[in-house]
Amino acid sequence: MNDHEVLPLLDQIGHVVSEAITRARPELAGSDPVVRRSDRADFQSNAALALARRLRVQPADLAADLVADLAPALDPARGPVAAVERSGPGFLNITLAEHAVWAQVAARLASPRLGVGTPERGRRTVIDYSAPNIAKEMHVGHLRTTVIGDSLARVLDLLGAEVVRQNHLGDWGTQFGMLIQYLDEHPEISWRQADLAGDVSAVSALDQLYRSARAAFDADPAFADRSRARVVALQSGEPATLARWAEIVAESEKAFRAVYDRLGVLLTPEDSVGESSYNPVLAATASELVDAGIAVDSAGALVIFSEEVTGPEGAPVPLMLRKRDGGYGYDTTDLATIRHRLRDLKAHRLLYVTDARQALHFRLVFEAARRAGWLTDDAEATHVAYGTVLDRDGRPFRTRAGGAVRLTDLLDAAVARARAVVADRDHGLSPAELDQIAERAGIGAVKYADLSTSRVRDYVFDLDRMVSFTGNTGVYLQYAHTRIRSILRRAGDSHPEVDPELPMEREERALALALDGFGATLIEVSRTLEPHRLCGYLYDLARAFTAFYEVCPVLGSAEPVRGNRLALCQLTARTLSRGLGLLGIAAPERM
Ligand code: ARG
Numbered sequence: 001m002n003d004h005e006v007l008p009l010l011d012q013i014g015h016v017v018s019e020a021i022t023r024a025r026p027e028l029a030g031s032d033p034v035v036r037r038s039d040r041a042d043f044q045s046n047a048a049l050a051l052a053r054r055l056r057v058q059p060a061d062l063a064a065d066l067v068a069d070l071a072p073a074l075d076p077a078r079g080p081v082a083a084v085e086r087s088g089p090g091f092l093n094i095t096l097a098e099h100a101v102w103a104q105v106a107a108r109l110a111s112p113r114l115g116v117g118t119p120e121r122g123r124r125t126v127i128d129y130s131a132p133n134i135a136k137e138m139h140v141g142h143l144r145t146t147v148i149g150d151s152l153a154r155v156l157d158l159l160g161a162e163v164v165r166q167n168h169l170g171d172w173g174t175q176f177g178m179l180i181q182y183l184d185e186h187p188e189i190s191w192r193q194a195d196l197a198g199d200v201s202a203v204s205a206l207d208q209l210y211r212s213a214r215a216a217f218d219a220d221p222a223f224a225d226r227s228r229a230r231v232v233a234l235q236s237g238e239p240a241t242l243a244r245w246a247e248i249v250a251e252s253e254k255a256f257r258a259v260y261d262r263l264g265v266l267l268t269p270e271d272s273v274g275e276s277s278y279n280p281v282l283a284a285t286a287s288e289l290v291d292a293g294i295a296v297d298s299a300g301a302l303v304i305f306s307e308e309v310t311g312p313e314g315a316p317v318p319l320m321l322r323k324r325d326g327g328y329g330y331d332t333t334d335l336a337t338i339r340h341r342l343r344d345l346k347a348h349r350l351l352y353v354t355d356a357r358q359a360l361h362f363r364l365v366f367e368a369a370r371r372a373g374w375l376t377d378d379a380e381a382t383h384v385a386y387g388t389v390l391d392r393d394g395r396p397f398r399t400r401a402g403g404a405v406r407l408t409d410l411l412d413a414a415v416a417r418a419r420a421v422v423a424d425r426d427h428g429l430s431p432a433e434l435d436q437i438a439e440r441a442g443i444g445a446v447k448y449a450d451l452s453t454s455r456v457r458d459y460v461f462d463l464d465r466m467v468s469f470t471g472n473t474g475v476y477l478q479y480a481h482t483r484i485r486s487i488l489r490r491a492g493d494s495h496p497e498v499d500p501e502l503p504m505e506r507e508e509r510a511l512a513l514a515l516d517g518f519g520a521t522l523i524e525v526s527r528t529l530e531p532h533r534l535c536g537y538l539y540d541l542a543r544a545f546t547a548f549y550e551v552c553p554v555l556g557s558a559e560p561v562r563g564n565r566l567a568l569c570q571l572t573a574r575t576l577s578r579g580l581g582l583l584g585i586a587a588p589e590r591m
Pocket of ligand 1: 128130131133168169170334337352354
């Protein structure tokens with residue numbers, strides 16, 4: 001346990017029930033107490049049902065014994081359990097002692113990390129995310145990897161993991177030969193950020209130029225030949241070509257950085273470890289796989305045939321290690337990458353946040369890494385796959401011309417929509433305040449809409465729904481937070497004292513128990529790699545707060561009731577703001 005960790009009531013009750021199990025039936029010591037939240041009481045334990053079969057006794061009889069053996073725990077003065085009763089075929093309904101619930105609120109409030117533990121401590125976790133391609137604009141397809149990866153990085157970091165972020169930029173490949181050759185033959189065209197007017201970014205200029213280069217390549221065989229020679233020059237490290245390439249990478253990264261800043265993602269230049277950085281080790285990686293007998297020759301190419309996956313006609317599916325022309329590609333780079341992450345970075349956990357369509361690729365890479373002995377039982381590799389962003393007609397989101405939607409255009413549209421919605425509600429904001437709030441609400445709305453859908457599902461990009469003040473949206477949660485902050489400001493932002501001896505209203509209790517579940521939710525996110533669970537939690541928390549606030553006056557109550565209620569307000573505000581922060585979403589004071 002870390003110094004600021006607060007054991008959730010659920011776990012405390014689990015221990016109490018475990019002890020009762022051991023007292024009642026020593027042979028069952030160590031069994032799962034199967035404690036859950038319950039609609040009938042605060043918690044229920046289904047242990048008797050689960051264990052009776054092992055002992056060949058009636059669940060109801062075992063439950064009765066457990067009730068008897070829980071009696072010593074019912075110390076109304078200090079223990080967390082106030083009452084236990086047997087119900088149904090063998091459930092135990094457990095009611096918490098009110099002082100224990102209040103004490104929990106006080107303890108979490110006193111903790112800078114809201115009592116969240118560090119179960120991931122000592123685990124080095126590499127998260128591969130975002131990874132846009134150099135000289136191409138970031139488009140809607142990069143939204144999901146960027147926001148999901150970033151949220152996972154934040155959650156795992158809070159849980160104590162040693163997170164290594166890796167931006168596997170697409171910065172290498174034959175397409176650069178074409179582009180560099182074209183730039184060289186057209187020195188009159190400006191593309192560097194410093195030479196561009198207005199809000200055109202270097203990467204958007206390069207994206208255009210790449211299209212022109214492609215057209216020239218297809219139309220003019222002589223240009224195609226010169227481009228191929230450029231690829232050779234690049235690969236052999238010819239200084240002028242390499243310098244031009246480096247410049248293209250740097251200018252593109254500047255443009256990505258602007259998008260990252262706007263999105264508020266954690267990725268820094270140090271996290272950029274693009275495909276090109278594995279270049280020097282591709283040959284060694286390939287020969288290691290040949291020596292191990294895993295990579296074999298197939299019609300002049302070097303491939304790894306899967307032992308697990310077969311294609312349509314039953315033939316094993318290959319990974320392409322070296323093409324017939326001697327070139328290395330995406331597969332080779334990913335093999336060198338996984339080798340590096342496991343052998344050099346000594347990671348325990350590898351996460352690859354990419355489109356679900358890359359599932360086969362990663363399955364093959366993981367299989368090869370296992371066969372090569374790089375990926376052992378001490379580590380795990382997971383493809384954190386996600387679904388597609390769709391338009392309102394349920395088709396993959398595209399521009400009218402059929403191209404990919406630029407990420408910046410999408411963010412601009414969301415901010416404009418958020419601005420209109422916020423302006424509609426609050427007329428007292430100055431234009432500068434409005435701009436700032438609209439930016440946070442609009443960006444938050446896009447991120448939240450993405451994160452709140454179950455990761456593997458496709459989802460419809462619907463701006464109107466995203467910026468709505470009602471329903472499970474980022475704007476709703478940001479607004480819920482501002483409302484609580486306003487209550488706290490009116491109370492003078494004091495440090496409320498919690499009196500654990502006060503009685504508890506039903507809604508206070510429901511809110512307190514919801515607050516107590518924050519850490520468990522984060523552990524769920526870390527286990528399933530599904531940030532939507534945190535979104536669902538925060539939404540439920542905001543609703544529990546609304547229910548509480550409807551029946552429990554805060555500022556209108558006298559001390560000591562007021563203090564306890566302010567403590568609930570403060571813990572809710574901090575949990576919402578921390579939770580939104582873990583999604584990479586701002587929690588403004590006002591909106
Ligand atoms: N650059 C690739 C793309 O845009 C994604 C790279 C993902 N990471 C990896 N290690 N393959 O599709």
